[in-house]
Amino acid sequence: MPTSVPVSWYLILSAILFGLGVAGFIYRRNIITVFMSIELMLNAVNLTFITFSYTLKQVDGHIFSFFVMVVAAAEAAVGLAIILTVFKNRETLMIDDVSSMKY
Amino acid sequence: MDFFILSLIKAAIIAFVLLTTLAYLQWIERKVIAHIQLRVGPYRVGPHGLLQPLADVVKLITKEGVVPSHVNKVFYLMAPFVAVALALISIAVIPFGPQITIGPVTTWMQLTDLNVGILFVLAVSSVGVYGVALGGWASNNKYALLGGLRSSAQMISYELPLALAVASPLLLANTLSFREMVNYQSGYWLGFIPRWNVWPEILGFVVFLIAAFAETNRVPFDLPEAENELVAGFHVEYSSMKFAAFFMAEYANMVTVTAVATLLFLGGWQPPFPEPYSDFVPILIFAAAGVVALYHGLHPARRMDKFTFPATGLLFLGIAVIFGVSLLVPVLKTILMALFWFCGKLGILLFLFIWVRATLPRFRYDQLMRFAWTFLFPLSMVNLLITGLIVALSSK
Amino acid sequence: MFLWLIPILPFLGFLINGLFGRRMPKSMVNLFAIGSVTLSFLWAVKTLVGLSPLETKYIEHYFTWIQSGALNISIDFAIDRLTAVMLMVVTGVGLLIHIYSIGYMADEDGYYRFFAYLNLFMFFMLVLVLAQNFLVLFVGWEGVGLCSYLLIGYYFLERFATNAGNKAFIVNRIGDFGFSLAIFLVVRQFGSLDFTKVFDAAKPMPTETSAGILTTICLLLLVGAAGKSAQIPLYVWLPDAMAGPTPVSALIHAATMVTAGVYMTARSATLFTHAPIAMDTVAVIGLATAFFAATIGLAQTDIKKVFAYSTVSQLGYMFLGAGVGAFSAGIFHLMTHAFFKALLFLGAGAVIHGLHGEQDLRQMGGLFKHMRITAITLLCASIAISGFPFTSGFFSKDAILVAAYERAPWMYWVGVLTAGMTAFYVFRAWFLAFTGEYRGHAHPHESPLVMIGPLMLLAVLSIFGGFINVPHWLEPMFGERPENQTLAWLSAGVGVIGIATAYLFYVARPGMADGFAKAMNGLYTLVYNKYFVDEIYDAAVVTPVVKGSRIFLWRGIDAGLIDGIVNGFGSRSRGVGNILKLLQSGNIRSYAAWVVLGSVLLLLAIGFGGATR
């Protein structure tokens, strides 16, 4: 067992998590789960930021992921409020039932 | 591997002491409330009901663990585990005393130190809501669900003033580590007023305490388990050890927040009097207590008192002697003095918790939320701003 | 010296009255309108006293307005002797007319609106006068045009008033077009618009004997000046502009705005003196205008129309003066004309006011006993405009005629003839209005003191204004002018003959005029109908433009070509959109799938496209 871990493994882990998030986004039908998939993708991106921050020995990546978190918080607040409203009006959380915004 | 062994020893000591304390905290609570209400409280098991916690533990373990048929089993079983684990975990970063050297080993009276210890405690306590919320939801019971919902809303709301109240002493001390926070509070103004954060941050301290009551779901903020409306709230479907786990989590949380309050505002293990005088305070207290107990033993009101009072008195005197001896042994003195002052402050705060429980009625839910958002939050914000201004002005 | 205070004060009055006037009582409106102009007048006086004797130009620089390449245009105000004369005329006469308006407009709707516009006009006029470069002057120029339009159309419920306003605006556009072309040429030739720089650069240039750049500039400037100052062929708007309230006619269409063209010509004297051809054109146009307008004035029956054509005619005199090189005489006449023509209009206004809106001379008569002061002041103005010896008109008009004689004697003789006609028609109007028997039906009465006061002041100025030696004052700028006593007395004599003829026709033998008109029927009809100029313009210009626009521009270009292109784009876009819209399924997951597909392709491109290291 090696004592140190190559940086690329972190990145690949991040890619895997991102891919899982994409899969969740595409395959899941519950709006909340879809939303959580987005959060998963954001987390994966954050991991990338932190990893590069480590590689470059600069703190800027941390700042970026900090901003991502803050924006995610704002997004969650608004997004969940939207979900609540959708549920109130349509009695459904299935994403396929909410497709009236089309041509 | 020195590190591991040392940590293991410390972990074992802390776990043992903590778990015992939690059990006896419950006994103390029942006793104190009983006395406030002019009752005697637990009295049958052991002298003055001292063995009651043991009996309770035995009872809870041996009872049948009912798992209702309609619950979501995985989460139902997971919830108490999560609650108690998260409640206990934050003890790991709480320091009880300064650095000590026993023989070849030099270590801190603390399981582990994090640079961001305060953030760690905040993080763990913010995650702590899951135990309650999950338990309430998994029970598949509307009272439990309401309790869980209330608890999550309440804890999110009160986390804000809590965090803001914590931020003010952080600004003053300019650190996130508990050790440095305590070191910052050492020394005295004018030779006798301790330099504790509680003086400049009295507002923050009050806000912290109130928010801590809410975070631990204690009276007057115990709406998640309000007996008269929600039966027992989130743990209505729980029994035996699973119920005990929730209980333990509550008391562990109490200990954690009081410990944090002590460390942030009350100077941790720093004594309230300057060095030479503070050394004699525990001796005096314990000696006086022993003498009083012996005196009562000479005039027993009941038959049993003939034995119990002298025994207690001798115990206290023994402790006083130990403290006296410790004045001659530096290592012992460091440990004992730190523990005495730390536990003393902790005990006073815990007593406050119990006292409040016996005194105050419960909030209504809308009052609770309005209080958090329209009073406590702005207050803590103003406090933080004032603190920031003072720090900015005093740092040239 | 805070020159900017002079124009900005009326502007403040405009802002206050325009924004809040609707809710203010009339006394407040008066306070702000009159007060601002009074302060402006006083500040102008103080400035001139402080700057006297004003031998050189005084310039104030405020800020750079336009900076583009080498071109640098700034907001500058300047005062020299020419500006000083104009300043006094504009603020002084303007103030008197403001005061007069209180009485005249007392019963009109939109009282505050009138004064707001009037103040705005004062602002733009003062900007025009104080401007130190062509562009700022142009701003004032356009601004006064705007105010003129607004005030002509003041009674906007009346069809003829709005039409007159439109006509004034559109005819002025032609002149302004020429003016802007002239400004472009100036920029191209001199690289600057600043008066000092342009004229300093023009001074060493040789005098152009044939058509050259300076001649072109001057002719284009003349187009602008002709539009603003109602010269042939662009004079047609001014008589119609009488649709506005009479104080407006006095202030804008007699005393100040219409003289802007003369002022501009005098300002550009350096350019004109280098372009003799343009000078001759100016002189000929001025003379022709003076003559033809005077003939039209002979036969008008509307009292304001008479004075309007008289204004056109007098403006022609001023252009004649400028054209023969007697700029100072032109400006002198401008000033005296401001006095007596303002007085004529204000007096006419008093008459109209006293007759409750009656303007037709045939409905007047015998008003002398009803409104003595008005009659006497109007008489003062009439003898002044007739060039009666030692009145103001005598000095200024004769200065021009003497200069014209120096240039070419025939000009002088035409000018003298015109002077006779002027005396005739002015006194014709006076006699028709004030002597004989009253022919109308209203109950004439004298006007209130606020109207009579300015009349009397202006009467004094009309009689004695000639003793203000403006040509001498302007000598440092335009040089010395010759004097010729004989010629002056000759023209004054012709004026007296004109007066006597008028007396003969309309007082002594009232029937003679009609008989004379019948005898020369054709000529009379021609003159009465103003030489059919409006009709000719209608047929030659307006109708073809309207028809051409309707048929070619609207149906052909706009509806056919432009709409066709736009509609074509629209329908093509719809066609494409009909196909592309299928992508927008409303199903979020399919969108996400497209995004993923796209990023996979992008990664493929990066991975195998050689971007790897």
Added chain:
Amino acid sequence: MTALIFFLFASIAVFCGISLVTQTHPIASALSLIGVMGSLAILYLQLGGEFIAAAQVIVYAGAIMVLFVFVIMLLNAGAEGTSLQMSNFAKYAGIFVLAAFLGLISFVIQAMLPKTEGVVFGAFQGGTALNIGRKLFTTYLLPFEVTSVLILIAILGAMVLARREI
């Protein structure tokens, strides 16, 4: 030691991620996501981001996910129907595309990343609250302020949306 921790928590993260996607119940998904976040926090700690690790737990696990759980409980969202309205072809094609995606990313990472030494715990000490705070209030002051405005807008938006009548 570093490798051990990495593999432990990386596998926890991947396992929880898979669980997020495959669990039918939203609560289970939410808890899986919390698991991912927790293990990522450990990995951040390993990479020297002690402040960001604490913030990750406080903000993500302690606030955002509590909100999610709260909403799920509030709406009492049941388990998702198993019948995905998707043909088998689409499913397998999707999995294939995703696999290709991951493979490509891995390839690109391996190919493009310069060779650096591996991650050792404690090699980067720059992620303290002090450093982050200093950077945040100097270099990134404007984004910081803008973010605070964004949060304010989000608060207002959430309140407007969650009002009773819409």
